[in-house]
Amino acid sequence: MGARKKCRFCSREASVFVRQANLPLCEEHFISWFERKVERTIRRYDLIRPGDKVLVAVSGGKDSMALLCVLKKLSGCMGFEIEGVTLDLGIKGNSYSARSVETAEKAAEELGVKFHVVSIKDRYGFDLDDAVRKVRRPPCSICGLLKRYALTDVAREMDFDALATGHTLNDMARFVLASFMSGAFSELVRLTPASASELPGVPRRIKPFYESLEEHIRTYADLRGLAYMEDGCPYANTAPTDRLRAFLEEMEARSPGTMHAMVRNYLKYLRPALASYLEDELPPLRPCSRCGLPSSGELCSFCRLRDRVLGTG
Amino acid sequence: MGARKKCRFCSREASVFVRQANLPLCEEHFISWFERKVERTIRRYDLIRPGDKVLVAVSGGKDSMALLCVLKKLSGCMGFEIEGVTLDLGIKGNSYSARSVETAEKAAEELGVKFHVVSIKDRYGFDLDDAVRKVRRPPCSICGLLKRYALTDVAREMDFDALATGHTLNDMARFVLASFMSGAFSELVRLTPASASELPGVPRRIKPFYESLEEHIRTYADLRGLAYMEDGCPYANTAPTDRLRAFLEEMEARSPGTMHAMVRNYLKYLRPALASYLEDELPPLRPCSRCGLPSSGELCSFCRLRDRVLGTG
Numbered sequence: 001m002g003a004r005k006k007c008r009f010c011s012r013e014a015s016v017f018v019r020q021a022n023l024p025l026c027e028e029h030f031i032s033w034f035e036r037k038v039e040r041t042i043r044r045y046d047l048i049r050p051g052d053k054v055l056v057a058v059s060g061g062k063d064s065m066a067l068l069c070v071l072k073k074l075s076g077c078m079g080f081e082i083e084g085v086t087l088d089l090g091i092k093g094n095s096y097s098a099r100s101v102e103t104a105e106k107a108a109e110e111l112g113v114k115f116h117v118v119s120i121k122d123r124y125g126f127d128l129d130d131a132v133r134k135v136r137r138p139p140c141s142i143c144g145l146l147k148r149y150a151l152t153d154v155a156r157e158m159d160f161d162a163l164a165t166g167h168t169l170n171d172m173a174r175f176v177l178a179s180f181m182s183g184a185f186s187e188l189v190r191l192t193p194a195s196a197s198e199l200p201g202v203p204r205r206i207k208p209f210y211e212s213l214e215e216h217i218r219t220y221a222d223l224r225g226l227a228y229m230e231d232g233c234p235y236a237n238t239a240p241t242d243r244l245r246a247f248l249e250e251m252e253a254r255s256p257g258t259m260h261a262m263v264r265n266y267l268k269y270l271r272p273a274l275a276s277y278l279e280d281e282l283p284p285l286r287p288c289s290r291c292g293l294p295s296s297g298e299l300c301s302f303c304r305l306r307d308r309v310l311g312t313g
Numbered sequence: 314m315g316a317r318k319k320c321r322f323c324s325r326e327a328s329v330f331v332r333q334a335n336l337p338l339c340e341e342h343f344i345s346w347f348e349r350k351v352e353r354t355i356r357r358y359d360l361i362r363p364g365d366k367v368l369v370a371v372s373g374g375k376d377s378m379a380l381l382c383v384l385k386k387l388s389g390c391m392g393f394e395i396e397g398v399t400l401d402l403g404i405k406g407n408s409y410s411a412r413s414v415e416t417a418e419k420a421a422e423e424l425g426v427k428f429h430v431v432s433i434k435d436r437y438g439f440d441l442d443d444a445v446r447k448v449r450r451p452p453c454s455i456c457g458l459l460k461r462y463a464l465t466d467v468a469r470e471m472d473f474d475a476l477a478t479g480h481t482l483n484d485m486a487r488f489v490l491a492s493f494m495s496g497a498f499s500e501l502v503r504l505t506p507a508s509a510s511e512l513p514g515v516p517r518r519i520k521p522f523y524e525s526l527e528e529h530i531r532t533y534a535d536l537r538g539l540a541y542m543e544d545g546c547p548y549a550n551t552a553p554t555d556r557l558r559a560f561l562e563e564m565e566a567r568s569p570g571t572m573h574a575m576v577r578n579y580l581k582y583l584r585p586a587l588a589s590y591l592e593d594e595l596p597p598l599r600p601c602s603r604c605g606l607p608s609s610g611e612l613c614s615f616c617r618l619r620d621r622v623l624g625t626g
Contacts, residue, residue: 177494180493180575180583181490181564181571181574181575182574182578183574183575183577183578183581183582185578185582185583243560243563243564243567247560250556251494251556254556258494261494261495261496262493262494262496264496265495265496265498268496269496269498269587269590269591270493270498270583270587272590273586273587273589273590273591274582274583274586276586276589276590277582277585277586277589277590278582278586
C-alpha cells in the first residue's frame with residue numbers, strides 16, 4: 001500500500017487499503033467497514049427481513065465461513081435468526097468432504113450458531129463420487145445441481161425463510177460475463193442478489209456477498225481468525241472458468257471497481273431489458289411432479305439425475 | 314494443422330484450416346470461401362443494394378485493404394459501384410500518414426478502383442497532431458472522432474449511398490464486450506452491421522467484415538498478395554483495449570466460434586432488448602446546427618472539437 005497511512009477513522013496506522021474506495025483502514029475499522037457494507041447490500045436488495053429464519057450454507061471455504069461470521073454479527077442488530085448447514089457431498093479424495101464438515105462444524109460451534117450436517121448419501125441414496133462415476137457430465141456441473149437442490153430441499157423442510165450462500169462479487173461478475181459471452185440469456189436474467197421462489201413454502205435464495213470482493217472477504221476472514229479450508233475441491237479443474245476469473249481479476253486490479261460496475265449495470269439495465277424482452281420465452285417454474293421443488297419441466301433436473309445414478313425412473 | 318488433409322472442394326492439399334467450420338481448404342478455395350462469406354454477410358444484413366455507390370475507407374492496413382479487394386470482386390456480380398478513400402490524418406511520426414496514403418493509393422490503382430485522398434488539414438484547418446497537442450484527450454479517441462466524421466462528411470459530399478469500413482468480427486466482439494463491461498449501453502445498441510442514418514442525404518455506415526475473423530482476413534490479404542502496412546499507428550498504446558483483445562483471442566483459440574456466437578447473440582437478443590428498454594433514454598440524432606451531420610446535441614462532437622483546436626467558437 002505504499003507509504004504508511006493513518007486509518008481514515010482513527011489515529012492508528014492503516015493495515016488495509018480498500019482501493020475501490022480509496023480508503024486506508026486499521027484492522028478494527030476494516031472489520032466494521034466490511035460488515036456495514038454487507039448490511040447495506042442486505043438492505044438495498046431486501047435480502048433479509050426482521051424475524052426471518054435464515055439458513056447459511058457453509059462449505060468450509062473462506063467465503064461461506066466469513067458469511068456465517070458476518071450474518072451472526074448482523075443477526076442481533078437486524079433482528080433475524082441464523083443456523084448453519086454443511087452438506088456432506090461424499091467427496092473422498094483428500095478426505096475433502098469429511099474435512100469440510102469438520103471445519104464448518106468447528107466454526108459454527110465457536111460462533112455459537114446452531115448447526116446441521118446433511119449427508120447427501122443418507123438423504124438421497126447416492127453421493128457426488130457415485131454420480132461422477134455413473135453420469136457423463138462435468139463433476140462441477142453435477143455438484144452445482146446437487147448442492148442447489150439439497151440446500152433448498154433442507155431449508156424448505158426445516159421451514160427457513162431464506163437460504164444464504166457465499167457467492168461473491170467475483171462469482172457474480174464471472175457468471176454475468178460467462179452467460180453474456182455464451183448467450184445463456186435465460187440464465188443471465190437469474191443472477192440476482194435474491195431469487196424469490198414463486199412457489200409457496202420454498203425459501204428464497206439470497207447472496208449477501210453480492211457486492212463484496214473476495215480479497216476483502218479473505219482479509220475479513222483472516223482478521224476474524226476463521227480457520228477455513230484453503231485447498232480447492234479435488235474435482236475442480238475448470239480451465240474456462242479460471243480464465244474468466246483471471247481476466248476479471250486483472251481488469252479489477254488495473255481499474256478498481258470494474259466488477260462492481262459490471263454487476264450494478266447488469267442489475268440496472270441489462271437484466272430488466274432482457275427479462276422484459278424474453279418474457280414469453282422464459283419457462284415459468286412449476287413444482288416438480290415428484291419432489292415439489294421448482295422445475296422448468298415435469299420432472300426437475302435433480303430427480304432426473306437421481307434416476308440416472310440409481311438406475312430408477 | 315496436424316496431418317496433411319485434402320481440400321474439402323478439390324483434390325489439392327489443404328493449406329488453410331478454418332477451425333470454426335472444421336474446413337480444410339486449398340488457397341483457391343479459401344479465397345472463394347472467404348469472399349462468399351462476406352457476400353453472405355452483405356445479404357444477411359442488407360448492407361448493399363444493387364445500384365448502390367459505396368465508398369470504401371482504406372487505411373493501408375490489412376483489414377481495409379482486404380475489404381477494398383473483396384468489394385471490388387463482389388461489385389461485379391452483386392451490381393454495385395465502389396470507390397476508395399484514404400484520409401491523410403497528418404500523423405508525422407514514422408511518416409505514418411504519408412505511408413498510409415501511398416500504400417492505399419497503390420493498391421487501389423492495381424485493383425482498378427477510383428481513389429480519393431482527403432487531407433484533414435486542408436479540409437478542416439487542423440490535423441491529428443495539432444489536435445493531440447491542443448486537446449487533453451487520448452489520441453485514439455480524437456482520431457476515432459476525426460475519422461468517423463470526415464469519412465461521413467466526404468461520402469455525403471460525393472453522394473455515396475454507403476460508407477464501408479474494415480471493422481472486423483474481432484473489433485465488434487471487443488466493442489460489444491467493452492461496452493457491456495463499462496455499462497456504455499447507449500453505445501452498445503449502436504454496434505450493428507449497418508447504421509442507417511435517419512437524416513436525408515447522409516450515407517449509411519456499413520461493416521462487411523462484421524462476421525469475418527482477422528486471422529482469415531490476414532490470410533486472404535496474403536493470398537491476394539496485397540502489400541499492406543504492418544506497423545501500428547505511433548499513437549496507439551491502449552493497454553485496456555489490448556487486454557480485451559488478447560482475452561477474446563485466447564477464448565476464440567480455445568473454443569473456435571466464441572466471437573461469432575457473442576456477436577450473433579448480441580444482435581439477436583441483447584441489442585433489441587436494450588434498444589426497446591432504453592428507447593426513451595437514447596437521444597435521437599438530429600442535424601448539427603453548423604455542419605448538418607448527425608449529432609446528439611445542438612453542435613456535433615466534431616464541430617466542438619474543431620472549435621477547441623482552432624480556438625474559435
